[in-house]
């Protein structure tokens with residue numbers, strides 16, 4: 623697909639089939655993440671791919687456990703692909719996606735957050751190109767801030783000075799793939 627067309631086609635998917643993605647596709651998506659622009663050329667981010675639906679569900683539940691609804695601005699996210707903001711009864715912030723990539727960045731590095739989200743953006747675009755649906759998920763910091771989370775990070779040998787910044791859900795869209803969203807006008811300009 624031509625790049626701009628692919629960017630317009632990509633949607634955040636929150637309804638997934640049970641079908642798992644291939645290991646090869648996950649490797650390609652992670653590789654795309656490693657080629658993201660990164661502050662100072664430091665290549666500091668770490669990506670851990672979890673191609674295990676049961677483990678993804680466990681982490682997805684931790685992701686939603688400390689969701690602070692009191693700080694929401696009040697709008698809804700999507701009627702077609704409802705998020706945990708739209709449906710407070712949802713038990714997992716990962717919506718049943720069979721795979722998830724965890725993006726870690728250095729805790730005390732000034733550009734740690736933008737580095738991680740640049741990785742995530744490369745990954746969702748690569749996934750789209752491969753015909754895989756995706757969604758970027760926040761609340762990385764609090765997801766592993768508990769005993770179960772800390773044990774997982776130890777198991778994966780994540781360095782002490784690293785923190786989770788975001789997740790990229792991966793899987794196949796269940797039901798109709800949502801249409802392109804019209805853009806809000808009047809936000810951009812070009813100065814000559």
Ligand SMILES: Cc1cc2nc3c(=O)[nH]c(=O)nc-3n(C[C@H](O)[C@H](O)[C@H](O)COP(=O)(O)O)c2cc1C
Nearest residue numbers: 632633634635636699705706757758759760761803
């Ligand atoms: C920084 C960031 C954080 C996001 N966090 C979440 C999240 O925690 N949960 C979720 O369901 N979607 C999350 N999203 C996806 C957005 O809700 C989605 O991009 C937005 O609604 C626009 O829809 P689209 O991606 O289909 O164009 C996040 C997106 C970004 C860029």
